[in-house]
Amino acid sequence: MENWLTSRNFYRVLFNETLWINSAIVIIGTLVIYTVLRTAISFFSKRIARLSEQHTSKFYGIAGEILRNTSQTLLLIFSALIAVKFIDLPTGWRSAISHGWFIALMAQLTLWLDGSIRLWLSNMLREPTHVRNPVTTVILGFLLRAFVWAMMMLAILSNMGINITALVASLGVGGIAIALAVQTVLSDVLASLSIGFDKPFEHGDFVVFNDIAGTIEHIGLKTTRIRSLSGEQIVCSNTILLQQTIHNYKRMQQRRIVFKFGINYQTPAEKVRQIGGVVKEIIQQVPKTRFDRAHFLSFDESQLTFEVVYIVLDADYNIYMDIQQEINLQLMERMAEMNIRFAFPIRRIEFTGGTLPEVSIAGNASNEEERQRANA
Numbered sequence: 001m002e003n004w005l006t007s008r009n010f011y012r013v014l015f016n017e018t019l020w021i022n023s024a025i026v027i028i029g030t031l032v033i034y035t036v037l038r039t040a041i042s043f044f045s046k047r048i049a050r051l052s053e054q055h056t057s058k059f060y061g062i063a064g065e066i067l068r069n070t071s072q073t074l075l076l077i078f079s080a081l082i083a084v085k086f087i088d089l090p091t092g093w094r095s096a097i098s099h100g101w102f103i104a105l106m107a108q109l110t111l112w113l114d115g116s117i118r119l120w121l122s123n124m125l126r127e128p129t130h131v132r133n134p135v136t137t138v139i140l141g142f143l144l145r146a147f148v149w150a151m152m153m154l155a156i157l158s159n160m161g162i163n164i165t166a167l168v169a170s171l172g173v174g175g176i177a178i179a180l181a182v183q184t185v186l187s188d189v190l191a192s193l194s195i196g197f198d199k200p201f202e203h204g205d206f207v208v209f210n211d212i213a214g215t216i217e218h219i220g221l222k223t224t225r226i227r228s229l230s231g232e233q234i235v236c237s238n239t240i241l242l243q244q245t246i247h248n249y250k251r252m253q254q255r256r257i258v259f260k261f262g263i264n265y266q267t268p269a270e271k272v273r274q275i276g277g278v279v280k281e282i283i284q285q286v287p288k289t290r291f292d293r294a295h296f297l298s299f300d301e302s303q304l305t306f307e308v309v310y311i312v313l314d315a316d317y318n319i320y321m322d323i324q325q326e327i328n329l330q331l332m333e334r335m336a337e338m339n340i341r342f343a344f345p346i347r348r349i350e351f352t353g354g355t356l357p358e359v360s361i362a363g364n365a366s367n368e369e370e371r372q373r374a375n376a
Contacts, residue, residue, distance in 0.1 A: 029083030034076055041067055041075075066115050074108045103156055110152040117144050140193070188222040191238035195219055201248050209244040212236075255312040255320055256292075261331070262303025262343040271340055272296060272304065278338070279308055282330045286323055288313045303343030 045067040081101055121141040196219075201207050205216045207226070214228035224241050226234040263275070279294040292309040299305075310327075312320045335342065 026080065026083045030076070030080045033082050034079035037075055037079060038072075041070055065119055066112050069111075069115050071108060071111055074104055074111075077104045078108075106152050106155055110148055113148045114145050117141055117148070140196070188238045191242050192219065192221055194242060195224070195238060200242070200246060201250075205248050205250040208247040208249065209241075249315070249317075252315045254315065256309065257312055257320070257324065258307065258309050259324070260297070260305055260307050262300065262305050263335070264341040264343050265302075265304060267304065267340050271338055274338070275306060275340070278334050279306070279331065282327055282334065283308075283310045285330075286326050288319065289323060302346045 048063050048067065077100070081104065118141065121138075195201070201216050203216055203219060207214070207216060212226065212228065212234055214226040214234060216224065217227045217233065218225040220238075223235050223237055226236065228234050263272070276294040276296070280291050283289050283291040283294075290311040290313060292311060294306060294308045297305045297307040312323055314320070332342075
C-alpha cells in the first residue's frame, strides 16, 4: 500500500504542470539575468578602465579591477534569486530567499572590500617615490581584511536571528586574555606599526643612538636589524628602539661644521687680525661650502685659539672629509706664506730659590764607573 502511495505521489509531482512551468521560468530567467548582469559589469569595467587611462588617480584603476574580479558564482546566485521573484512561493521559502539575498550581498561586498584593500596595499608597495615598510603594510592589510570578514560573519549571523551579543563579549574577553599573554610581542608589533606610519627611519637610513651607529637593514614584525660600521648586524627590539633618541643622518641635507686651530703666542696682532679674512677666503673657494664665521676666540694655555664655522652643502660624510682636508691644507700653505707658526703644547718650569741639584747623564755616569774600576 505504501509503495503504491509513494509512486502515486511521485507521478503527481512528475506530471505537475505548474512545477515545470515555474522551473522553466526560474531557469530561463536566471540565464537571462545572469547574461545581462555579466554584460553590464563588463561594460562598466571597460568604461572605468578607459577613465583610468585618462586620469592619474588610482581610484578608477582599483574600481575597474574590482568589477572585473566580481565572483561569477555569486552573480549566478543573484540571478537565480531575482528569477525566483517571478513565481509564487510559500511563506517559508520567501523568508529563506530573503536571508539568501542578504548573505549573497554581504559576501559580494566583502569580496569587493577585500580586493580593494589588497590592490591598495600592493599599489602602495609599488610606489617608486615612497619606500614603504613591507612588514607594516602586510600587518595593516591583515588587520583590515580580518576586520572586514569578521563584520561580514557577524552581520550574517545577526540576520539569521542568532544573538551575537554573547559571542562578541566572549571574543572580547578572549582577546584581552590573549593580549595579556603576549603583551611583549604585541608591544613590538604595535611599535612596528608606529615605525611604519610615523617613519622616524626607513630601510637604508643611517642612524645613531647611544653607542650604536649603522644602516637600517630590515624593519621586522618584532625587531629592527642594523648593519653597524664595523660590519656586524645589531638586532634591536622595536619597542626599545622607539624609546631611544635617534639621530637620522640620511635625512640631513647639510652639515654645520665647527673646528678650531691655534697659532703661536709670538704672532703679531696685525697678522692675527688678517687670519679671519684668510680663512674666509679659503672656505669660499672650496666647492659645496658656505662660510659662516671665523674669530679669534680665546687665549689658551699655549696658543691663540681661532674658531671657524662653515656649512657643507651635502650630507655625504666622505664629501665633508674631503672638504675639511682641503681647507686644512690650504690653511697650512697660507700660514706658511704669512710666516705664522701653528702652536704646539709648551710647558715652562721656573725654579726659584736654592741651588739646582746636580744632574748626571746616564752615559757619563757609566763611563766614570768604568774608569774607577780600571784604576782599581
